[in-house]
């Protein structure tokens with residue numbers, strides 16, 4: 001069998017696929033969070049960043065397709081591996097405690113995974129497609145446009161110039177979290193995603209063979225701290241809107257930019 005056949009056609013290959021796609025998705029969610037945390041800075045930052053990403057054109061589409069492929073392979077491999085391990089056990093417990101633990105963790109991974117997927121579909125409709133965006137934002141031209149007050153740089157290169165008209169993603173996010181139920185839904189979803197990452201990263205290190213007697217405890221501490229930091233960073237954004245720490249700047253229809 002060739003490499004692709006081995007990866008897709010054997011249990012160990014599917015475990016490797018789970019690990020590699022998991023790593024890609026972890027990389028994405030961390031990068032996405034770092035970008036989103038710019039919401040706490042001047043609106044030029046998040047708006048310049050979002051405009052820069054959108055201006056990447058074909059490169060952005062390649063990254064989007066890559067992510068989609070990673071999500072599909074991750075879900076497929078998880079489903080096949082779960083069915084296989086159920087079939088291999090054939091109802092014969094190999095130790096009740098281990099069996100209960102295995103069943104609980106795969107169930108918990110399945111449910112947290114399903115909720116994260118449902119969240120993602122809502123999230124794309126919310127911020128990327130804008131179909132569930134607040135009516136005020138959708139219908140008021142002045143709310144959507146933002147005039148950059150300073151240049152936006154990436155790696156020292158000016159990628160968006162001061163004076164450019166860009167989409168006001170900063171305001172879109174702040175208005176998007178105004179409804180209490182939406183902000184709470186996001187906090188719950190990123191909480192479940194953090195739990196999913198907690199177990200996922202443990203399994204990843206297991207697959208890589210790093211969870212040996214020497215490293216197991218340090219890795220567990222690292223994974224727990226990383227997931228807690230991810231949760232705090234992600235929940236902080238809807239949380240700050242919920243508590244009034246971040247407020248959309250009021251705009252009169254004739255004023256397009258933030259002061």
Ligand code: HEM
Nearest residue numbers: 029032036050064120123127128169173186193234237238
């Ligand atoms: C508080 C948490 C989050 C905030 C504030 C946030 C914010 C945003 C915003 C503003 C966009 C649209 C950017 C644009 O079109 O210019 C976006 C897109 C996106 N977000 Fe999030 N996000 C959050 C959490 C997440 C999580 C947890 C995931 C993954 C599970 C995620 C996955 C995505 C994806 C896949 C896109 C589409 C990217 C693209 O258009 O190529 N986001 N997010």
